[in-house]
Ligand code: XLS
Ligand code: NI
């Protein structure tokens with residue numbers, strides 16, 4: 001039975017590029033084949049429970065702007081929230097969702113009660129998944145909102161918090177496993193510091209690594225087949241977060257022997273905060289063999305803050321999905337909208353419209369990317385640019401068969417005299433613009 005929250009809005013359909021219906025897809029056509037695969041299977045869209053159903057529209061200067069019938073601490077409200085959430089996933093035809101424990105269950109008076117509440121709501125979510133066919137892309141623990149985590153979760157100077165966090169993660173991994181989740185995510189919003197004056201950085205990194213080892217060990221113990229993902233972010237809420245960006249996390253994983261167990265969940269807005277492009281983070285993760293999943297929500301470029309807006313820039317999406325395709329596409333990962341409405345967008349339909357626009361934008365980006373791959377539009381000029389490396393002498397050099405003095409002798413004998421060549425950036429930018 002419907003909750004009636006979305007009124008008489010029916011399942012969102014694909015109506016094609018000419019449609020002016022705000023409640024229709026113009027580009028996202030789940031069954032359309034792109035590069036040999038259904039669009040839905042390429043993009044693997046997920047809706048984030050927290051921003052759409054738990055966040056109440058507050059900002060640093062004002063509180064709740066949304067008026068939702070499920071706000072409150074009772075279990076019945078949590079179930080109503082789940083009812084509306086699954087109605088929305090179904091209206092959108094989103095195959096996946098993601099959630100934190102704290103989004104879905106009422107907080108208990110202690111760990112045991114919070115766990116009991118979580119288990120009750122997990123059973124309910126399981127029934128909803130059964131009824132709708134919507135699946136869990138990833139589960140995660142909220143180890144940042146409650147004041148107990150203000151000085152960090154695994155990196156807290158107080159080991160009671162470390163233990164509480166470990167226990168909480170265990171319950172969330174159990175929940176994710178029970179719901180058949182494809183991944184488990186760790187985002188360390190409070191894992192970092194405000195000032196070095198009160199922070200032992202070395203200790204905190206060791207603590208964080210211990211937690212990640214515990215997570216990986218438990219994954220194998222319970223036979224969880226999904227992927228463990230870390231989501232990098234440079235700052236906000238903490239001034240300096242340890243999981244700064246893909247490169248930093250990779251160094252951390254290497255140092256602590258975790259690089260074969262953990263992959264990346266890369267968020268567009270976090271990449272920008274770290275001073276990178278999204279495609280840089282995607283390409284680097286792929287090059288390092290740790291590409292996993294994406295959070296597809298953008299920032300406002302003027303604010304310098306994680307504004308978590310729905311994506312709306314097709315050329316940027318095209319470059320992002322180009323990297324995703326080059327990486328071989330998603331396996332367990334997907335496209336999660338970790339996006340929230342602007343706080344004035346208070347109508348139920350706004351929730352749908354935000355996601356519809358985001359899904360359409362990603363679909364356009366994917367199609368452009370697939371065409372660029374198919375035509376070799378960028379890959380041909382790229383391999384041409386590096387082609388001299390294919391010669392036997394340079395292959396030997398790459399393999400380490402020549403030492404520095406051998407190379408010096410060879411350069412002199414061959415009279416090697418490098419001639420600069422154009423990088424053709426404007427040409428390549430124009431090529432991309434033909435596709436978007
Ligand atoms: C916050 C993060 C968060 C994670 C999940 O900036 O993006 O939403 O995705 O904890
Ligand atoms: Ni974020």
Ligand code: NI
Pocket residue numbers: 231267295338
């Ligand atoms: Ni995120």
